[in-house]
């Protein structure tokens with residue numbers, strides 16, 4: 001049937017992110033069919049069934065061994081009908097009951113419970129407008145669920161130690177007689193006091209927190225999140241900032257999430273296919289997206305995001321209880337701004353902006369500008385030496401007849417910049433390079449009801465700092481591969497019901513390197529792979545039967561930690577769970593906690609605000 005919309009149109013998400021304010025819930029689900037699993041339809045919860053614990057497989061946070069944290073509950077809230085309302089606010093002060101004012105680790109903990117029927121909801125946590133966490137809620141069951149997210153927020157230490165601030169949480173939830181789930185949430189910060197002998201060595205992850213973090217987000221008061229909303233490729237979101245004139249390093253940390261027509265951007269078809277088949281309401285613009293970051297209108301870096309699938313995405317049964325990679329703690333992306341500092345140290349306002357190539361509504365984007373300040377001078381100076389950003393190199397080969405066809409998209413980009421900054425640490429020249437390669441192969445068959453997507457993003461970046469009066473180069477490098485595979489097919493079962501068969505593979509591979517030839521280097525390697533198989537029979541908008549299974553292997557090997565987990569779930573049950581504890585380190589690090597000195601900017605710093613830097617020795 002040519003009039004049958006292709007599968008990508010029917011691609012169900014239980015994510016409910018309506019851009020327009022909602023006054024009535026009657027038309028909530030018109031945008032895209034959304035299905036709720038059968039389990040949610042039980043009207044009488046079986047009280048003897050314990051709640052299910054959901055989790056994302058990830059390595060544990062490397063905590064100091066000998067100290068117990070000062071824990072500080074900052075928010076306890078029930079998120080009921082919060083959609084289109086202002087974020088929930090809470091006053092924030094660093095803990096006053098701690099014996100120490102110096103901390104080696106700070107951890108944010110989000111704990112939540114929910115019962116009933118509800119969609120997955122995106123949410124954000126901000127402190128003073130600085131985003132600390134972007135996440136997605138788990139979908140509840142009638143018997144109840146619980147989950148927690150722990151995130152190392154030590155990089156925000158300077159902010160977390162400031163008094164008299166406002167914490168904001170936006171989680172747009174809708175509650176009515178059908179969607180009954182209320183999210184009960186506790187948000188706690190754990191401050192681990194600094195102890196000389198307990199300093200946790202974080203290897204390649206160990207970065208000295210910035211002295212100042214400026215929010216590049218929307219200001220309160222708002223009736224939604226503090227993120228900018230980007231609705232199409234010409235939409236530009238921006239903020240003016242003044243950068244302190246004694247900054248010597250700047251890193252922009254960008255948070256992104258994609259929703260509605262772009263929730264599954266990697267499976268979107270090209271517009272020629274939509275036009276040729278007279279399709280309506282099918283998300284298009286092809287499968288490539290990129291977030292572009294500009295400073296005063298000039299591109300300084302790009303983000304080709306990881307394909308996070310939210311807890312209701314593709315087939316919600318796949319994500320119970322093991323959720324998709326990144327779904328509980330969406331990755332943020334760092335762009336080194338240091339080479340451009342020379343242009344923005346004039347004390348005037350400068351514009352940081354974001355646009356998204358090929359965007360359909362809607363992308364939620366904001367950022368934090370991490371700044372390191374020279375405490376020994378009022379002014380630093382600098383100059384941009386080089387800036388090369390060539391246009392995207394795009395190749396698209398398509399061949400389709402009606403709703404069947406094949407589409408191959410490959411794209412590359414390279415951005416290079418270099419600049420010097422002179423501070424009391426000397427005249428340091430920093431180079432920043434990003435190299436991207438994207439390939440997406442898409443097959444449509446079964447007259448548009450079958451879709452196979454095989455996508456890889458390769459991304460290398462490097463920051464090289466040249467020390468003055470020496471041939472030393474200190475480097476931070478990473479090599480990433482984001483892979484996504486999906487097979488999905490829909491079969492009409494008659495009687496208004498359809499069978500959906502879906503396989504999904506999500507992969508994240510990341511190698512990191514930090515150091516220099518003289519001082520040695522630290523490395524880490526992460527391989528995280530999820531394979532999922534699901535089927536479900538959908539009648540109207542309800543899943544009447546179905547099964548989801550997931551197998552995941554998570555391997556991390558670094559100088560700081562070695563962690564291995566091999567786990568599998570099916571039909572809400574864990575089938576096996578091997579590893580899960582720290583494995584033997586491949587080699588004992590010989591840098592110990594003196595590793596800080598490997599990054600030249602931080603070699604001689606001593607901070608009064610935090611004990612984090614106390615043991616960094618003078619180079």
Ligand SMILES: *[C@@H]1O[C@H](CO)[C@@H](O)[C@H](O)[C@H]1NC(C)=O
Pocket residue numbers: 076111112113184185186
């Ligand atoms: C939040 O904390 C309160 C008080 O400690 C506790 O009763 C409640 O169960 C907690 N809720 C969650 C979701 O952890």
Ligand SMILES: *[C@@H]1O[C@H](CO)[C@@H](O)[C@H](O)[C@H]1NC(C)=O
Pocket residue numbers: 164
């Ligand atoms: C806290 O901040 C608010 C607004 O920024 C200000 O009005 C108030 O005086 C501050 N309180 C203290 C104790 O500093």
Ligand SMILES: *[C@@H]1O[C@H](CO)[C@@H](O)[C@H](O)[C@H]1NC(C)=O
Pocket residue numbers: 231232233234235
């Ligand atoms: C893109 O989105 C912006 C913001 O909603 C809107 O003003 C503009 O008209 C849109 N442009 C196009 C071409 O749709």
Ligand SMILES: *[C@@H]1O[C@H](CO)[C@@H](O)[C@H](O)[C@H]1NC(C)=O
Pocket residue numbers: 002276277278
């Ligand atoms: C699309 O619409 C045009 C104009 O109404 C029509 O000529 C064409 O046959 C339609 N194509 C398909 C595939 O339905």
Ligand SMILES: *[C@@H]1O[C@H](CO)[C@@H](O)[C@H](O)[C@H]1NC(C)=O
Pocket residue numbers: 233234292294297298299355356357358
């Ligand atoms: C996004 O911004 C960059 C740099 O500011 C610009 O070169 C590019 O054309 C913009 N993208 C779109 C689709 O407008």
Ligand SMILES: *[C@@H]1O[C@H](CO)[C@@H](O)[C@H](O)[C@H]1NC(C)=O
Pocket residue numbers: 399400401
């Ligand atoms: C396009 O697809 C059709 C049908 O599969 C095939 O016969 C044809 O050879 C393909 N053309 C090219 C250029 O690949």
Ligand SMILES: *[C@@H]1O[C@H](CO)[C@@H](O)[C@H](O)[C@H]1NC(C)=O
Pocket residue numbers: 420422427428429
């Ligand atoms: C800093 O070093 C760069 C590159 O070597 C040089 O071009 C620049 O003049 C130096 N700046 C100062 C103030 O010495």
Ligand SMILES: *[C@@H]1O[C@H](CO)[C@@H](O)[C@H](O)[C@H]1NC(C)=O
Pocket residue numbers: 435436437458459460479
């Ligand atoms: C990333 O670096 C590796 C190793 O040098 C290289 O093989 C690969 O082609 C690079 N990828 C990109 C996208 O530049």
Ligand SMILES: *[C@@H]1O[C@H](CO)[C@@H](O)[C@H](O)[C@H]1NC(C)=O
Pocket residue numbers: 401402403404445446447
């Ligand atoms: C599309 O492919 C299916 C098999 O996947 C085939 O049955 C159907 O005839 C094809 N349609 C067209 C228009 O070629």
Ligand SMILES: *[C@@H]1O[C@H](CO)[C@@H](O)[C@H](O)[C@H]1NC(C)=O
Pocket residue numbers: 495
């Ligand atoms: C079709 O659906 C109706 C209503 O749900 C049901 O009563 C009937 O038994 C179904 N018929 C078949 C053949 O499944």
Ligand SMILES: *[C@@H]1O[C@H](CO)[C@@H](O)[C@H](O)[C@H]1NC(C)=O
Pocket residue numbers: 487502503533
């Ligand atoms: C889907 O996964 C199942 C189970 O691993 C496998 O047997 C099947 O071949 C896969 N199908 C596709 C099209 O990838």
Ligand SMILES: *[C@@H]1O[C@H](CO)[C@@H](O)[C@H](O)[C@H]1NC(C)=O
Pocket residue numbers: 546547571
């Ligand atoms: C899933 O588990 C439930 C019990 O928890 C069982 O009733 C159901 O038959 C199982 N489904 C499948 C497809 O195995």
